[in-house]
Amino acid sequence: MFGWEFPPHILGGLGTASYGLTRGMAQQPDMEITFVIPKPWGDEDQSFLKIIGACNVPIVWKENDWNYVNQRIGSQMNPDEYFWLRNGIKYDFRRIGTNDLGCVEFSGRYPDNLVEEIGNYEAVASVLAHQLDFDIIHSHDWLTYPAGVFAKQISGKPLVIHVHATDFDRSRGNVNPTVYSIERRGMDMADHIICVSNLTRNTVIEKYGQHPDKVSTVHNAVEPLPDADSYKKTPRKDKIVTFLGRITMQKGPEYFVEAAARVLQKTNGVRFVMAGSGDMMNAMIDLVAKRGIADKFHFTGFLRGRQVHEMLAESDVYIMPSVSEPFGISPLEAMQVGTPSIISHQSGCAEILTHAIKTDYWDIDAMADAIYAIVKYPAMYKSLHELGRKEVNNIKWYDAGLKVRAIYDKVIKERQ
Amino acid sequence: MKNICLYFTLHAPYRLKRYRFFEIGQDHYYYDDFQTEDKITHVAQQSYLPANRTILDMIRSSNGKFKCAYAVSGIILEQLEQYAPEVIDSFKELAQTGCIEFLAEPYAHSLASIFNANEWENQLKLHADKVESLFGIRPTTLCNSDLIYSDDIGDKAYKMGFKAMLVEGAKHIMGWKSSNYIYRSAPAPKLKLLVRNTKLSDDIAFRFSDYTWQDFPLDAGKYMSWIHSTPEEEPIVNIGFGYDALGINNNAQSGIFDFIKALPYFAMENGIGFMLPTEAAKKIAAVDDFISCPYPMSWSGEAKDLSAWCGNDLQHEALNKLYSVAERVRLCSDKSLKHDWEILQASDNFRYMSHSDAWGTNYESAYEAFMNYMNVLADFLQRVEEQYPTTIENEELNALLKTINNQEKEIEKLEKELKAAHSRKSTAK
Numbered sequence: 061m062f063g064w065e066f067p068p069h070i071l072g073g074l075g076t077a078s079y080g081l082t083r084g085m086a087q088q089p090d091m092e093i094t095f096v097i098p099k100p101w102g103d104e105d106q107s108f109l110k111i112i113g114a115c116n117v118p119i120v121w122k123e124n125d126w127n128y129v130n131q132r133i134g135s136q137m138n139p140d141e142y143f144w145l146r147n148g149i150k151y152d153f154r155r156i157g158t159n160d161l162g163c164v165e166f167s168g169r170y171p172d173n174l175v176e177e178i179g180n181y182e183a184v185a186s187v188l189a190h191q192l193d194f195d196i197i198h199s200h201d202w203l204t205y206p207a208g209v210f211a212k213q214i215s216g217k218p219l220v221i222h223v224h225a226t227d228f229d230r231s232r233g234n235v236n237p238t239v240y241s242i243e244r245r246g247m248d249m250a251d252h253i254i255c256v257s258n259l260t261r262n263t264v265i266e267k268y269g270q271h272p273d274k275v276s277t278v279h280n281a282v283e284p285l286p287d288a289d290s291y292k293k294t295p296r297k298d299k300i301v302t303f304l305g306r307i308t309m310q311k312g313p314e315y316f317v318e319a320a321a322r323v324l325q326k327t328n329g330v331r332f333v334m335a336g337s338g339d340m341m342n343a344m345i346d347l348v349a350k351r352g353i354a355d356k357f358h359f360t361g362f363l364r365g366r367q368v369h370e371m372l373a374e375s376d377v378y379i380m381p382s383v384s385e386p387f388g389i390s391p392l393e394a395m396q397v398g399t400p401s402i403i404s405h406q407s408g409c410a411e412i413l414t415h416a417i418k419t420d421y422w423d424i425d426a427m428a429d430a431i432y433a434i435v436k437y438p439a440m441y442k443s444l445h446e447l448g449r450k451e452v453n454n455i456k457w458y459d460a461g462l463k464v465r466a467i468y469d470k471v472i473k474e475r476q
Numbered sequence: 477m478k479n480i481c482l483y484f485t486l487h488a489p490y491r492l493k494r495y496r497f498f499e500i501g502q503d504h505y506y507y508d509d510f511q512t513e514d515k516i517t518h519v520a521q522q523s524y525l526p527a528n529r530t531i532l533d534m535i536r537s538s539n540g541k542f543k544c545a546y547a548v549s550g551i552i553l554e555q556l557e558q559y560a561p562e563v564i565d566s567f568k569e570l571a572q573t574g575c576i577e578f579l580a581e582p583y584a585h586s587l588a589s590i591f592n593a594n595e596w597e598n599q600l601k602l603h604a605d606k607v608e609s610l611f612g613i614r615p616t617t618l619c620n621s622d623l624i625y626s627d628d629i630g631d632k633a634y635k636m637g638f639k640a641m642l643v644e645g646a647k648h649i650m651g652w653k654s655s656n657y658i659y660r661s662a663p664a665p666k667l668k669l670l671v672r673n674t675k676l677s678d679d680i681a682f683r684f685s686d687y688t689w690q691d692f693p694l695d696a697g698k699y700m701s702w703i704h705s706t707p708e709e710e711p712i713v714n715i716g717f718g719y720d721a722l723g724i725n726n727n728a729q730s731g732i733f734d735f736i737k738a739l740p741y742f743a744m745e746n747g748i749g750f751m752l753p754t755e756a757a758k759k760i761a762a763v764d765d766f767i768s769c770p771y772p773m774s775w776s777g778e779a780k781d782l783s784a785w786c787g788n789d790l791q792h793e794a795l796n797k798l799y800s801v802a803e804r805v806r807l808c809s810d811k812s813l814k815h816d817w818e819i820l821q822a823s824d825n826f827r828y829m830s831h832s833d834a835w836g837t838n839y840e841s842a843y844e845a846f847m848n849y850m851n852v853l854a855d856f857l858q859r860v861e862e863q864y865p866t867t868i869e870n871e872e873l874n875a876l877l878k879t880i881n882n883q884e885k886e887i888e889k890l891e892k893e894l895k896a897a898h899s900r901k902s903t904a905k
Contacts, residue, residue, distance in 0.1 A: 326498050414831070417843050425496050432497040433847040436854075439793030440846060446789075447831070 084457025099168030148191030205246025257408025291373030307338030523723030550583030640757030
């Protein structure tokens with residue numbers, strides 16, 4: 061599998077989904093997973109799969125002695141493996157800047173020279189494709205499609221690509237032509253396309269011209285939260301309504317602010333929290349001031365790890381007014397700690413949730429109404445709290461893994 | 477001789493409009509007239525009118541041998557008067573044949589029988605008045621909303637003067653008993669219970685046009701032979717379902733109207749007659765067996781209980797909030813407030829809040845139904861509050877109102893006394 065992020069060092073939902081899916085799939089006894097990411101940190105959980113860091117794979121032949129390699133990358137990879145992989149170099153990649161080991165230095169993030177990094181990742185894939193033994197190639201998100209395609213061309217093994225998002229979601233329709241062409245080529249070359257929701261599936265079929273038979277939906281799930289009960293809601297006078305995520309165009313933060321303004325016109329005793337950071341944060345602070353609700357509207361900045369669940373557990377309502385969300389795992393996380401969620405119809409997770417309130421992202425009246433109802437009518441809160449939690453605990457990665465497995469089997473059978 | 481007691485129920489709620497919380501206190505009109513009209517005219521055109529024509533034909537061609545009963549809620553009568561008066565006219569025509577009976581039911585098709593006995597009685601009276609004023613027949617047999625029945629309800633019904641009541645043939649209550657007899661109510665043995673034959677009713681209402689059903693297609697001959705083949709000593713078969721089964725659940729193309737039309741002929745051929753509920757309760761002796769039903773049952777779903785209307789937290793909250801002001805609304809005299817009160821009680825409002833069985837809903841989810849209803853209710857409660865603040869206890873309020881209402885009588889009485897005293901004085905002089 062080619063991926064870009066893996067917990068605990070994650071920047072968005074991609075890493076969480078990659079982890080959950082591989083973990084669910086690893087429960088199948090006859091499944092062995094090798095997961096490639098640009099830059100491992102060494103503290104990833106490798107108990108159920110093998111992680112290869114692309115930054116440790118040589119793509120240019122350099123003579124080095126064992127002890128030196130051990131000293132350089134021994135903490136992340138066995139030096140023997142380095143030498144073994146080195147035998148897989150079949151092409152001349154000297155045009156790419158490499159270090160003393162013949163490896164590329166990846167940032168593992170989303171840098172400005174992302175397209176270049178994607179190309180380098182592709183080069184790494186060629187080495188791996190020559191050297192590793194595998195039955196299927198699985199590429200997560202557009203960053204790794206070129207790598208998957210190249211690996212397919214070299215090995216002749218079927219390629220499955222996993223669409224966690226398309227550029228149409230990220231850009232509200234103004235796609236970047238470079239990104240689109242990378243996505244399009246990956247989809248054209250793939251033997252099967254897995255989408256995280258029907259919403260994404262439709263985009264793939266309509267905007268990328270893929271044949272519906274080739275595109276399946278496997279909804280994401282959520283990792284069970286072992287310490288869900290340890291998150292407590294401190295009793296307080298005011299109710300808390302939370303938006304949590306990147307404050308970007310895709311997530312629809314302005315609709316949250318407008319809905320908050322409508323609620324506050326009519327009621328007291330409600331506070332609104334916008335957690336996260338992003339390029340629209342300053343604009344949102346301005347908007348809050350303009351609506352005159354700054355005394356009831358709070359920004360927390362970026363939250364990570366346990367803070368996220370603590371914030372969710374402290375909230376009375378979680379709201380995700382995303383304009384276009386391929387799946388959106390955070391409402392599921394909110395429901396795990398028993399927080400009622402309001403989600404937009406334009407979110408993939410709306411397809412599998414019953415015990416959450418769904419509105420259109422632009423319908424601030426409906427959103428305000430839902431917030432009001434959860435805050436004012438105890439039965440509403442209680443129902444969503446209990447039934448939502450029950451529902452979300454039944455959405456398991458293991459089941460998603462089985463669906464992916466069925467697709468693998470089908471693709472391999474077609475090949476034969 | 478075997479008899480069929482056939483009855484139909486008609487009810488439709490007023491649809492609530494999308495009512496946001498910021499309208500609370502501003503807007504006191506809660507209804508989506510367009511939607512209400514759309515639904516009622518649709519069902520009138522597709523079902524009620526052709527069905528009434530068919531029934532009228534059947535009565536005429538069978539020389540009055542064919543009979544059937546109707547339970548029409550007060551709320552739907554209002555809607556028909558407003559949007560489809562031709563249906564009212566056709567019912568009037570049916571009423572004149574003398575071969576149909578109107579059954580008593582709560583005006584709003586409400587759950588008042590469970591939540592507030594006074595309100596229930598009040599609605600039964602309202603409904604009877606309405607039916608009498610329209611059709612000139614006063615209902616005498618009780619058909620509670622969705623056939624809701626319990627010992628408690630049976631007892632109260634008897635005390636209100638009903639001699640017969642229609643109930644559901646729920647398996648967990650009937651046990652081994654056949655529904656084709658007339659039973660007595662356990663708490664009030666003089667109240668006769670006519671038990672719906674669930675299988676034969678659902679055959680028409682739900683399975684008639686289901687081509688995966690083993691007995692598809694159903695024809696009148698086959699149907700009557702089933703009834704004929706029931707044990708000979710069983711005197712009555714009660715068949716009841718929603719009137720829209722004719723024309724909506726089973727559309728006209730399914731042949732449902734021809735099926736109904738052919739019933740009297742095949743009934744006659746098999747020596748089976750038709751009887752109205754009141755007539756049946758009078759003429760057929762009840763067997764010496766009681767029906768005891770400690771918890772309410774209804775005709776809904778598989779469980780035949782109240783779970784469709786008050787099975788989850790949302791429904792409990794809404795119902796409790798609503799009925800908490802029952803006494804206050806009864807005391808007030810504001811007509812529009814009272815009308816809203818009735819409409820808000822319609823059981824459909826609560827059914828839409830069911831997670832599993834929101835039959836006929838126009839909401840996306842149970843939560844939406846709840847939100848919208850609660851916003852409307854919040855405004856309604858405010859209006860009640862304005863009339864009678866909750867700071868005054870019910871009893872106190874009652875006493876005060878009594879004083880106000882009786883003051884004229886009181887004054888009159890005192891004046892009389894005064895006059896008497898005067899005249900006594902003058903005679904004494």
